[in-house]
């Protein structure tokens with residue numbers, strides 16, 4: 001943690017101009033090293049074959065507009081993945097050719113000294129942008145549409161297969177639709193290509209993913225220690241979120257879920273307004289975003305710090321089900337197959353716990369999902385597991401009639417032969433949860 005922060009500080013001090021926020025410079029996670037950005041763009045160009053990819057940044061939201069509580073600028077994931085930048089109204093254009101060298105262009109809004117008085121120094125086209133991204137050719141954003149039209153025209157004249165590949169915002173954009181029609185080009189959705197790349201994390205992504213999980217686990221421990229009969233759900237949420245932020249997380253990966261008693265059986269309960277009663281279980285599904293990467297962890301705790309015999313039996317069945325799925329992780333298997341294994345395990349080991357019937361009828365969601373820049377990250381679920389893919393394993397049992405809900409969610413990265421647990425910093429076994437809860441929060 002501290003080492004990372006110090007490295008970022010040194011980078012900021014050595015920079016020839018004042019630290020510019022739009023590239024994570026000075027952030028706890030630090031900027032994405034240029035060699036990673038170059039490797040990602042090179043990989044994408046290879047996958048493009050013959051075509052032009054256009055990826056646009058996010059747009060600034062208005063503080064007075066539709067999102068008064070959500071004016072924070074967060075970059076489009078694909079744009080950040082390929083540029084490392086946080087720059088509104090910008091474009092990345094990659095021109096891939098069969099025979100000629102590929103070209104990469106970065107279009108950034110020209111700097112505006114009046115606007116900068118309000119919102120701080122921005123990154124314009126030029127040497128600074130080049131050194132942060134490794135893209136030599138940077139241009140003013142107001143040239144982008146005209147020049148893209150030119151790229152498309154020159155490609156079409158040369159003939160052969162040609163695609164205009166667009167990111168999320170542009171795929172239904174009339175400018176591009178008309179451009180493609182007029183030039184006789186095919187428009188293709190770029191997202192599946194980028195999703196396949198983002199599914200396999202590189203070393204800089206793994207560094208961020210590990211830190212996001214580590215910070216989130218510490219937040220869970222803080223929330224466990226804040227729990228007691230009479231505490232409010234929002235107090236636990238506050239303890240976790242304050243910890244995330246104090247350890248360098250810049251955002252939440254998703255709205256925190258803290259549900260006690262009957263609320264624990266509502267999968268996406270996020271109001272956090274109830275008071276914890278002795279005898280209840282609390283499901284806490286909370287994760288931090290660190291340097292643009294999400295964590296996703298769920299723990300279930302007894303309000304009093306001690307599980308009842310019934311709660312313990314259900315908890316241990318969920319935990320053993322999770323372990324059965326974890327033990328089956330290896331390259332080549334699919335998430336779908338892991339889900340079947342978990343369900344079969346829970347069914348076979350239910351005994352009389354959920355009679356009449358087996359407990360798997362209360363396991364009402366899927367076993368897990370990809371995690372990355374989004375908490376439910378991009379990527380096909382038919383993809384066989386391969387090294388450096390990250391996903392969650394999260395069985396649960398929810399019995400509303402008993403006001404009893406248990407979910408245990410961990411995050412793993414696939415290794416050469418099995419998996420590594422990223423979220424092990426948060427206690428998983430009932431005994432470890434009880435042990436952590438004995439140490440109370442100091443007021």
Ligand SMILES: [Mn+2]
Nearest residue numbers: 296392394409
């Ligand atoms: Mn999840």
